Amino acid sequence: MEAFAALQQQAQQVWQARQASPRPRIEVVLGSCSIAAGAQETLDAVREVVQGAGRDAEVGIVGDLGACWAEPIIKVTLPGQPTVLYGPIPAAEVPAFLDEVVARGRVDHPRALWAEGGAPVGRIPAEQDLPYFQIQDRRLIGRAGLIDPEHIDHYLATGGYAGFAKALGMVQGDRSQGQQDIIKVMLDSGLTGRGGANFPTGRKWDFLRTATATPKYMVCNADEGDPGAFVNRILLESDPHLTIEGMLIGCVAAGAEFGFIYIRDEYPLCIERMQRAVEQARERGLLGEDILGAGLTFDVEVWRGAGSY
Numbered sequence: 001m002e003a004f005a006a007l008q009q010q011a012q013q014v015w016q017a018r019q020a021s022p023r024p025r026i027e028v029v030l031g032s033c034s035i036a037a038g039a040q041e042t043l044d045a046v047r048e049v050v051q052g053a054g055r056d057a058e059v060g061i062v063g064d065l066g067a068c069w070a071e072p073i074i075k076v077t078l079p080g081q082p083t084v085l086y087g088p089i090p091a092a093e094v095p096a097f098l099d100e101v102v103a104r105g106r107v108d109h110p111r112a113l114w115a116e117g118g119a120p121v122g123r124i125p126a127e128q129d130l131p132y133f134q135i136q137d138r139r140l141i142g143r144a145g146l147i148d149p150e151h152i153d154h155y156l157a158t159g160g161y162a163g164f165a166k167a168l169g170m171v172q173g174d175r176s177q178g179q180q181d182i183i184k185v186m187l188d189s190g191l192t193g194r195g196g197a198n199f200p201t202g203r204k205w206d207f208l209r210t211a212t213a214t215p216k217y218m219v220c221n222a223d224e225g226d227p228g229a230f231v232n233r234i235l236l237e238s239d240p241h242l243t244i245e246g247m248l249i250g251c252v253a254a255g256a257e258f259g260f261i262y263i264r265d266e267y268p269l270c271i272e273r274m275q276r277a278v279e280q281a282r283e284r285g286l287l288g289e290d291i292l293g294a295g296l297t298f299d300v301e302v303w304r305g306a307g308s309y
Contacts, residue, residue, distance in 0.1 A: 003292040015157030024057040025077040031064030037071035045094035063238025065145035082117035144238035152280040155241040182253040208254035218256040236270035240277035251298040265307035
């Protein structure tokens with residue numbers, strides 16, 4: 001599909017330029033957990049120091065890594081070197097930290113946590129060598145902490161929306177048969193709901209596909225009212241386009257024309273990032289009318305809950 005290939009190519013150029021940049025890259029983990037620990041102030045301090053000192057460095061954000069005990073976390077990538085994570089780095093310590101690690105290149109800072117990329121850096125262990133990561137198989141949150149959740153090109157460049165493009169291709173000939181084929185893939189995958197009932201996702205989509213009433217709507221329930229249940233929050237904050245892509249695949253399979261993403265009022269950052277992601281998807285032709293020139297119409301609205309249990 002030419003339209004999607006063009007989006008991927010543009011995103012890859014942005015991503016490759018980021019990865020191969022000759023400038024130091026400084027990223028702060030920014031999610032609800034880290035903000036509560038002072039990450040926004042740390043990010044503000046990083047920007048102030050970099051701008052004030054006239055340093056030639058890139059400053060950005062990434063999503064939640066799940067390492068809340070070490071927040072605020074700063075990721076530093078020096079040219080030609082692996083990315084190293086440090087924490088906690090409160091705002092008051094940012095000037096000295098940047099001087100030591102970025103200006104002088106002394107990556108072996110006492111607050112070093114781990115190194116990305118598969119190999120240790122001096123005394124700094126590799127990520128996969130830590131017991132915390134060894135017991136994990138990150139699928140849904142595979143991009144969390146690696147990409148900027150507010151940048152659609154980061155999502156596209158790391159395989160985002162490819163599943164949707166594949167689903168769109170499956171219905172280009174016999175639409176009805178293509179929809180059934182997508183639903184069979186979902187059923188064969190064993191994917192179920194996460195609410196406790198383990199109801200097959202493909203079966204839900206098939207109910208909507210065979211419904212006779214129109215228009216058809218798809219609802220993403222991200223209220224997550226159970227105390228201490230933060231799976232939805234982490235997904236929406238750290239990889240918001242993943243949810244949009246899932247709904248797009250569902251709309252192709254079920255024939256829905258509009259979707260609602262219902263988010264609880266207590267998740268303001270989720271709401272903000274999802275709204276931005278929806279706007280970006282519309283700008284790139286991934287939501288709205290005649291999506292990617294394939295004749296598909298589907299749009300999404302983020303709906304904010306009233307705040308309750």
